[in-house]
Amino acid sequence: MEEKLREFFESNFKDALVREDNFRGQQSFYIKREHLVDVCQALQTDTDLEFKFLSDITSLDWLGDLYEKEGRFEVIYNLFSLKHKYRFFVKVRLPEDDPVIDSLTSLWMTANWLEREVNDLMGIEFTGHPDPRKILTPDDLEGHPLRKDFPLTYEVPQFSFNKDEPPEVIL
Amino acid sequence: MSTGTKRRTMNLNMGPQHPATHGVLRVELELDGEIVVKATPHIGYLHTGIEKTAESKLYYKVIPTTDRMDYLSPMSNNLGYCLAVEKLLGIEVPEKVQYVRVLLTELTRVMSHLVWIGTHAMDIGALTMVLYAFRERETIVDLYEAVSGQRMMSTYFRIGGLAYELPKDFDQKVNVILKRIPEGMKDYERLLNDNKIFRKRTIGVGVISPEDAINCGFTGPCLRGSGVNYDVRKANPYSGYEKFDFDVPLGKNCDTYDRFLVRVEEMRQSLRIAKQALDGLPEGPYRAHVPGVVLPPKEDVLSKMESLIFHFKLITEGFKPPKGAVYQAIEAPKGELGFFISSDGSNKPHRMRVRPPSFVNLSALPKLVEGRLIADVVACIGSIDIVLGEVDR
Amino acid sequence: MGIEEKIPDSIILTTLEKMVNWGRKRSVWPFNFGLACCAIEMMATYMSHYDLARFGMEVSRPSPRQCDLMIVSGRVSRKMAPVIKRLYEQMANPKWVISMGACASCGGVFNNYAIVQGVDKILPVDIYVPGCPPRPEQLIEGIMKLHEKIGKEPLRRGSDSKGKTNS
Numbered sequence: 001m002e003e004k005l006r007e008f009f010e011s012n013f014k015d016a017l018v019r020e021d022n023f024r025g026q027q028s029f030y031i032k033r034e035h036l037v038d039v040c041q042a043l044q045t046d047t048d049l050e051f052k053f054l055s056d057i058t059s060l061d062w063l064g065d066l067y068e069k070e071g072r073f074e075v076i077y078n079l080f081s082l083k084h085k086y087r088f089f090v091k092v093r094l095p096e097d098d099p100v101i102d103s104l105t106s107l108w109m110t111a112n113w114l115e116r117e118v119n120d121l122m123g124i125e126f127t128g129h130p131d132p133r134k135i136l137t138p139d140d141l142e143g144h145p146l147r148k149d150f151p152l153t154y155e156v157p158q159f160s161f162n163k164d165e166p167p168e169v170i171l
Numbered sequence: 172m173s174t175g176t177k178r179r180t181m182n183l184n185m186g187p188q189h190p191a192t193h194g195v196l197r198v199e200l201e202l203d204g205e206i207v208v209k210a211t212p213h214i215g216y217l218h219t220g221i222e223k224t225a226e227s228k229l230y231y232k233v234i235p236t237t238d239r240m241d242y243l244s245p246m247s248n249n250l251g252y253c254l255a256v257e258k259l260l261g262i263e264v265p266e267k268v269q270y271v272r273v274l275l276t277e278l279t280r281v282m283s284h285l286v287w288i289g290t291h292a293m294d295i296g297a298l299t300m301v302l303y304a305f306r307e308r309e310t311i312v313d314l315y316e317a318v319s320g321q322r323m324m325s326t327y328f329r330i331g332g333l334a335y336e337l338p339k340d341f342d343q344k345v346n347v348i349l350k351r352i353p354e355g356m357k358d359y360e361r362l363l364n365d366n367k368i369f370r371k372r373t374i375g376v377g378v379i380s381p382e383d384a385i386n387c388g389f390t391g392p393c394l395r396g397s398g399v400n401y402d403v404r405k406a407n408p409y410s411g412y413e414k415f416d417f418d419v420p421l422g423k424n425c426d427t428y429d430r431f432l433v434r435v436e437e438m439r440q441s442l443r444i445a446k447q448a449l450d451g452l453p454e455g456p457y458r459a460h461v462p463g464v465v466l467p468p469k470e471d472v473l474s475k476m477e478s479l480i481f482h483f484k485l486i487t488e489g490f491k492p493p494k495g496a497v498y499q500a501i502e503a504p505k506g507e508l509g510f511f512i513s514s515d516g517s518n519k520p521h522r523m524r525v526r527p528p529s530f531v532n533l534s535a536l537p538k539l540v541e542g543r544l545i546a547d548v549v550a551c552i553g554s555i556d557i558v559l560g561e562v563d564r
Numbered sequence: 565m566g567i568e569e570k571i572p573d574s575i576i577l578t579t580l581e582k583m584v585n586w587g588r589k590r591s592v593w594p595f596n597f598g599l600a601c602c603a604i605e606m607m608a609t610y611m612s613h614y615d616l617a618r619f620g621m622e623v624s625r626p627s628p629r630q631c632d633l634m635i636v637s638g639r640v641s642r643k644m645a646p647v648i649k650r651l652y653e654q655m656a657n658p659k660w661v662i663s664m665g666a667c668a669s670c671g672g673v674f675n676n677y678a679i680v681q682g683v684d685k686i687l688p689v690d691i692y693v694p695g696c697p698p699r700p701e702q703l704i705e706g707i708m709k710l711h712e713k714i715g716k717e718p719l720r721r722g723s724d725s726k727g728k729t730n731s
Contacts, residue, residue, distance in 0.1 A: 023495035024258055052385055055500075056526040058511055076511075078498060078526075082385070082399070085406040087498070110388030113534040121222075136215040136563060137678070138643035145223055145677060146522075152227055153677040157670075167681070187647050190596055190626040194603075195644060216644040217600060220678040236673060242601035286604070305611035312608075323601065323697055560600050563641075 001086045002027050008049065013039055018093075028076075028089035036092060037102050043079060044107055053080040054104070055087070057114040059122040063148040072096035073124055077104075094124065103129040121146040180208050185548070187216050193290060193552065194559030198536070205544050210537045214530075217563040225523040229489035230256055231330055233523065238324040240525065241561040244283040246275050246315075247503040249328040254409055255499035255510035256330045259492045260464055267455040268332045269411035274345070274448035275318070275327070276410075276501075277441040281352060282311045283504035284438050291431070291553035292363060295372050300362065307355040314344045331465030332458030345449050349442060356438065363431075373427040377539040377551040380425060387535040390528050391506030392437065393555060396422035396430035403502040415444050427554040434556075464490045489518040505529050505556055525564060529557040581719040588632075588658065589714040591620040592707075595631040597651070599638025602665035605697040606637045614700035619707060628654040633710075636687070637697075639667035640680045649686050660714070662706055663689045666696045 002022070009017050009029060016035035021028045031039055043051040056078040063072055071093030080087045094101060103126035104111040115126045116135045123144035126132065143150050156168045185198040195216035201209040221240060225233045237252045238245040250272055257264065289304030312322050317338050319325040327334050363369050379387070384397045394401055402419045404412045420436035422429030459465050462481050471478040496513035506528025515521040532555045539551045567577075598606055610616045610624070625631050628651045640648060652661070663683050666672035669692045671681035683689065690713060693706035 024261065024497050026497060054388060055507065056498075056509060056511070056524070058522075058524045060496075060513055060522050076496075078509075078511075082401055087407070087500075089498075108388070109383075109386050109535065109538075110531055113530065117530075134215075136218045138215070138218075138641075141642070141677075145220060150223075151677075152223060154675040155671065155681045157675075187644065188597055188626075188628075188651060195599060216641060216647070217639065218641050218643065218678050219639060219674050220676045221674075224674065224676055239601055239673065242604060301607075302612050305608055306613065308608075309613050322699060323604065 001084060004049065005029070005088065008043075008046070012042060026087070026089065028091050030091045030093065033092045033094065033101050036090075037104065037107070039090065040077070040079075040104060040107055049081060050083045051079045051081045053082055054078070054108040054110045054114075055080050057104075057111060057118055059118045059124055059146075061122065061146065061148050073099050073122065075101060075118070075124060099124045100127060101125075102127055105129055120144070123147065178203065183545075193557060196533075196552070196557070196559055196562075198548065198552075200545065200548065202545060207540055207543060207545060207548060210540045210548065212533060212536055214533070214559070214562050217559045219560075219564060221564045222523055222525065225520055227519065229518055230492075230520060231485075231489065233520065234329070235324065235326050237525075238326055239560060240527075240564055241283075241503065241505065241508070241529070241558050242323065243286050243558055244279045244504045245324050246279040246327060247283075247501065247508065249326060250276050250410070251499060251501045251503070251508050251510045253328045253330050254501065255497055255512050256492070258497045258499055259495070259512055259514060260330075260461075260490070262331060262459055262461050262464060264332055264459050265455045265457075266411070267453050268457060268459070270448050270452050271333060271337065271457075272328060272410050273412065273415065274445050274452075277445045277448070278311055278314065278345075278348065280441045280504045281438050281445075282308055284434050285311075287434065287504075287553075287556050288359060288431075291556075292369070294549050294553045295369060297362065297366070297369065300359065303355060303358055303362075307352050310344075310348045310351055314341075314348060317341070317344055329458070329466070331461060332456070336457050342449065345445065349446055349449075352438075352442060356435070360435070370428065372546070372550055373431060373554070374424075375426050376543065376547045377427045377430075377554055378425050379535070379539055383538065384425075387538065388531040389506070389535065390531070391502070391504070392430055392433045393506065393532055395420065396433045397425040398422055403500050403507055407500065409499070409501060415447050417444050427550055430554045491516060491518050500526070503528060505558065505561065506532060525561075527561045527564060529555075529559075529561045533557050533562055582715075584719055585715045585717055589711040592633045592660075592711075592714075593631050594621050594624045595628060595634045595651075595655070596624045596626045597634060597636070599636070599640065599644070600667070602637035602668070602697040605700060606635060606664065606703065609700040609703050614704065616704070616707075619704070619711075621707070628652075629656065631655055632658065633660050633662065634687075635662045635664050635703075636668045636683045636689075637664040639665075639672060639674060640683050640686075641678055642680060645680050645686055648683070652687050658717075660690045660710060661687050662691045662693060662710060664693045664703060664706070665698060666694055669694060672696060 013035060016031045016039060018030040043049060058076045060074040073094040075092045077090040103115055115129055118124055119132060120134045120136055121144055154170055158167060180201045180203050183200045183202055185200060187195040187197045197213040199211045200207055221236050224236055234249060237248040240248050285304045285308045289301040292300035315325050316322050319327040379397055381397045381399050384394050398421050400421055405419060417440045420433045422433050466485055467478040467481055472482045492514045494514055494516045498509055498511045500507050500509040508528055509526030511524040512520055513522040540548050663669045668683045671679055691706050691710045693703055695702050
């Protein structure tokens with residue numbers, strides 16, 4: 001199945017592919033962000049491959065890592081084919097100062113809420129999304145919680161030595 | 172011919188606190204008389220930040236927080252996380268561990284469907300169903316307590332095996348479950364299957380076609396109720412499921428009544444798998460032997476020096492998996508539960524993402540409900556089977 | 565040798581305070597409000613195995629205007645806190661609050677940006693029931709302690725020292 005995908009990328013989208021990776025039997029292809037909608041539409045409508053099921057959209061934050069110069073954010077699309085029962089990942093890296101990418105809501109209805117969650121928790125913007133509002137965090141929380149520079153914000157428990165002081169919140 | 176009056180729609184808030192929303196879900200309804208014109212679910216009232224919490228804890232300390240996501244089927248969440256980390260490390264577990272995991276996960280599925288059938292029927296109006304369903308649930312909760320000491324949040328599975336050895340009365344307790352639940356299910360079918368009111372409120376309600384279901388990202392009994400044959404246990408088997416013999420029920424009419432029948436039949440198939448697992452349970456160790464990653468058994472820790480050192484180092488510092496990312500999907504009672512774990516070589520996860528089936532199923536609620544009566548909203552929310560702990564994480 | 569010997573057997577002498585408290589504690593109506601995992605254990609306490617109806621709490625209403633007791637069962641997130649405060653203010657006096665579980669009492673397992681560290685930061689709590697989730701027997705013990713507390717409440721108009729009115 002990996003061979004078919006490699007052929008598909010070589011023949012149709014040779015300039016979109018950056019590199020590929022295989023870890024513990026799971027294949028992933030890194031592509032450039034301009035070609036995302038075309039690649040996904042071709043995968044969805046291809047009569048042999050039939051990747052009609054979008055399982056998940058995730059995002060990673062590589063702040064402070066060796067590979068950060070390729071782009072701080074990474075958006076991962078998890079595609080599954082019901083015909084071949086095969087799953088693989090399409091990954092896109094985005095730079096820190098311009099985390100904008102096209103939305104896939106025109107192809108799959110699943111992408112609506114999944115992209116809203118990525119926007120709320122990581123701060124990546126999706127152009128063409130019909131309803132970009134906050135979905136999980138309260139309206140008065142500013143910032144994006146899952147970024148590495150957003151602290152966990154925990155409260156120090158009160159023991160007997162600090163029981164007379166007000167509870168201390170570590171930011 | 173204009174009469175001078177204008178029809179306007181009314182905004183009704185089915186607020187965060189409502190007896191029929193199964194938790195803190197807010198649905199904003201725009202009504203024209205009794206017909207729903209537009210429905211918008213608002214979530215986030217139970218957002219706990221579990222994914223952010225997991226980035227600050229060692230790998231084995233994350234297991235108790237995974238219990239609290241889908242709190243009706245806690246052992247399924249544990250299984251998904253442990254399988255994902257075992258895949259990341261590349262370790263194999265002994266056969267006994269696989270059989271015990273399958274047995275307990277299938278009983279967890281029965282437990283989750285029992286709570287579903289009780290609350291769904293209670294929302295539609297059959298109030299006695301809750302009492303019967305919770306009576307049967309007490310037998311499974313009793314087994315949880317015997318195995319791990321806790322009634323609900325058991326945290327029994329560990330990375331590389333199980334937490335403790337099985338108790339001595341394990342066989343007895345499982346046999347009690349396998350005897351009492353089919354008898355209870357006869358009661359449920361007698362009460363609900365041919366009940367005129369139940370049928371009138373569920374047949375033809377919440378219809379979604381197979382193509383729309385795949386496009387909306389439905390998984391689990393909601394997808395199989397529309398006739399699409401996708402079960403992760405059969406498509407990409409995990410933890411030894413290929414050795415067991417079971418059927419996958421499919422629906423025909425894509426409505427609420429079919430989803431109900433699919434789940435009831437799934438309970439029967441789960442009991443069938445549990446019986447096969449109990450009969451074929453092999454002997455063996457309850458943890459894999461991988462020094463440096465899996466905790467050694469307590470007898471070795473108290474007698475051998477290197478086991479003591481491994482134990483100390485694992486508890487204080489944890490293990491360091493190789494750099495990379497894996498995705499492991501399991502068939503939870505609600506749908507396809509996926510764990511995406513990315514590691515950067517340190518002893519804490521770089522990112523733990525949970526693919527929540529209830530979140531994706533709930534996003535299609537407007538499609539199921541628009542154009543129908545307001546009473547159908549309650550029936551549809553019940554038939555999608557959501558758990559807000561998993562939707563909001 | 566007192567007044568009790570001169571009256572027939574079917575008359576009981578007591579104080580008005582004890583009568584009112586007896587009436588209040590034997591028929592507390594709880595609020596049908598569950599947030600997370602502890603709500604499932606609360607439902608299990610209502611059901612037939614650990615029947616809560618034998619304590620007089622058979623009727624659990626979904627509307628806050630008709631309830632006496634709010635059992636906050638589950639973790640309180642920052643988005644939900646104003647909603648809980650509003651529901652508490654909609655309840656009529658006399659009212660009591662039980663904080664069930666570790667997350668409602670002190671933040672529990674989750675010590676982070678999204679969870680209010682204890683519901684007593686926004687509401688006055690009478691009884692704390694620890695556990696994650698607490699067993700049904702623990703919740704019943706908490707409710708029985710609440711009954712004892714209601715039995716000792718003084719009957720007078722105006723607020724007591726904590727600012728909580730009971731009239």
